[in-house]
Amino acid sequence: MLDAAIELFGEQGFDKTTAGDIAARAGVTERTFFRHFADKREVLFSGPGSLDEMVAKGVAAADEDASPLQMVIAGVRQAAVELVAVRTREQAADRVRIVEATPALRERELLKMATMTAAAQAALVERGVGEPTAGLAAHSAAAVFQTAFTRWVSGDTDLGLPECVDEAAAALRDLY
Amino acid sequence: MLDAAIELFGEQGFDKTTAGDIAARAGVTERTFFRHFADKREVLFSGPGSLDEMVAKGVAAADEDASPLQMVIAGVRQAAVELVAVRTREQAADRVRIVEATPALRERELLKMATMTAAAQAALVERGVGEPTAGLAAHSAAAVFQTAFTRWVSGDTDLGLPECVDEAAAALRDLY
DNA sequence: TCCTCCGATGTCAGTGACTGACATCGACGG
DNA sequence: CCGTCGATGTCAGTCACTGACATCGGAGGA
Structure with a gap:
């Protein structure tokens, strides 16, 4: 999930990457993403x-x-x-x-x-x-x-x- | 507008105050609010x-x-x-x-x-x-x-x- | 005086971040 | 075999913010 985020941010930038994108690449739902991280930015700081x-x-x-x-x-x-x-x-x-x-x-x-x-x-x-x-x-x-x-x-x-x-x-x- | 924001933030807190609320109290539209401030927080810093x-x-x-x-x-x-x-x-x-x-x-x-x-x-x-x-x-x-x-x-x-x-x-x- | 242009505002529809409520499912102990 | 519980999925909703287009009122020129 963290890896997925870093990959996507690197590829297309933070703004162009939706929380759903990250979740999808990690094989989970957007909702679960937000259960693990308080917000989209927090992925990079946790x-x-x-x-x-x-x-x-x-x-x-x-x-x-x-x-x-x-x-x-x-x-x-x-x-x-x-x-x-x-x-x-x-x-x-x-x-x-x-x-x-x-x-x-x-x-x-x-x-x-x-x-x-x-x-x-x-x-x-x-x-x-x-x-x-x-x-x-x-x-x-x-x-x-x-x-x-x-x-x-x-x-x-x-x-x-x-x-x-x-x-x-x-x-x-x-x-x- | 700035005054309206400070009043509302003081009354009900930042989170409970929507951009629409501020705009309404200032007598304008939400859209105009965002034409003057890049985002909701910026009201307090501009x-x-x-x-x-x-x-x-x-x-x-x-x-x-x-x-x-x-x-x-x-x-x-x-x-x-x-x-x-x-x-x-x-x-x-x-x-x-x-x-x-x-x-x-x-x-x-x-x-x-x-x-x-x-x-x-x-x-x-x-x-x-x-x-x-x-x-x-x-x-x-x-x-x-x-x-x-x-x-x-x-x-x-x-x-x-x-x-x-x-x-x-x-x-x-x-x-x- | 009227026309024109322009900057500020309103309107509307859309995207995406986040949230709450509820259902589901799989492991695990009794 | 059953009940429980934590993690996840589903769904609907709110709100921040944006782009495209319409409107309007005033400044200035013909």
């Missing part, structure tokens, strides 16, 4: 294991005497490690191509990213960081992740995703 | 003067020998100044209440924010900042703006929006 949990785990496991920023960055690095275990760069690139081509999908991606940011913030607060600081740090970490992911997918580098995170984190430090 | 332009203007006007981060923050501060000239805190709070209550609207808001971030990044690049640095700085500035805006709207402070931006910018510096 892999196993959410970014949220990965990041939260990473933050929780971060070094005791690290700064808030170091803790969240450890969190997104952890997420990066777990992510490459599930998806190849090739798959990620295909997915990115589809998402970038459709505003509606970009929107959904931003929502997922915001959810991850909120999870990171909550995890920081859990570890005793103040609210405003946690929010700022979480957003910074999200920026690092996004920068790293974009670079990784672009193919301009041979680095793995976690190494790209390290690189982006270093660039962030240089902002000051 | 005020006069976009954040993008304000930020870009602010970045362009920033001090010559400022750091990239200082430039973008000047940009969002400029946007803050122009924004309070158009909307009262009360109006902003009403709008926030509606948006927060509806995932679909949160999504759209995130898209607008991302657009602003992209504009900020482009403005930085325009002033000679390197791509990755510009991206990170723009995201940081977006985080500052969001933090400031949230605080301003919350009513926990008597500060104006621009002053909240200053406050958040100071908190960002303290991350290091």
Whole structure:
């Protein structure tokens, strides 16, 4: 079903593909499609294991005497490690191509990213960081992740995703 | 039309309000509604003067020998100044209440924010900042703006929006 | 003054995303 | 062999949005 969706989106684009098309290729009914996914876009965002949990785990496991920023960055690095275990760069690139081509999908991606940011913030607060600081740090970490992911997918580098995170984190430090 | 929409969303919520309802209260047809707004959500995001332009203007006007981060923050501060000239805190709070209550609207808001971030990044690049640095700085500035805006709207402070931006910018510096 | 043109609006029919209610069917325990 | 239950199919309906075409009122020229 997920495969059917990715195929069709790749072939004819997201907008030209109806929910019925996807269901048909997957051998089910449109109705069952909507029982599995809240809406048509969600097909592309419902892999196993959410970014949220990965990041939260990473933050929780971060070094005791690290700064808030170091803790969240450890969190997104952890997420990066777990992510490459599930998806190849090739798959990620295909997915990115589809998402970038459709505003509606970009929107959904931003929502997922915001959810991850909120999870990171909550995890920081859990570890005793103040609210405003946690929010700022979480957003910074999200920026690092996004920068790293974009670079990784672009193919301009041979680095793995976690190494790209390290690189982006270093660039962030240089902002000051 | 915009007023009709805000009223109805406040009264019965976004989901329970059809595009036809809004049009009817505004004394026009549903079809005309969709000629003015790309979709139902867009009503809440199509005020006069976009954040993008304000930020870009602010970045362009920033001090010559400022750091990239200082430039973008000047940009969002400029946007803050122009924004309070158009909307009262009360109006902003009403709008926030509606948006927060509806995932679909949160999504759209995130898209607008991302657009602003992209504009900020482009403005930085325009002033000679390197791509990755510009991206990170723009995201940081977006985080500052969001933090400031949230605080301003919350009513926990008597500060104006621009002053909240200053406050958040100071908190960002303290991350290091 | 009348005609013409044009932008804004109304009308209508159609597509597609999603939802609720109900029927069906196959596995599984009793 | 029967009852139950979760997953699926069926069907009808609502609503967001779109394209094609008709209408209408005002600005400007003959």
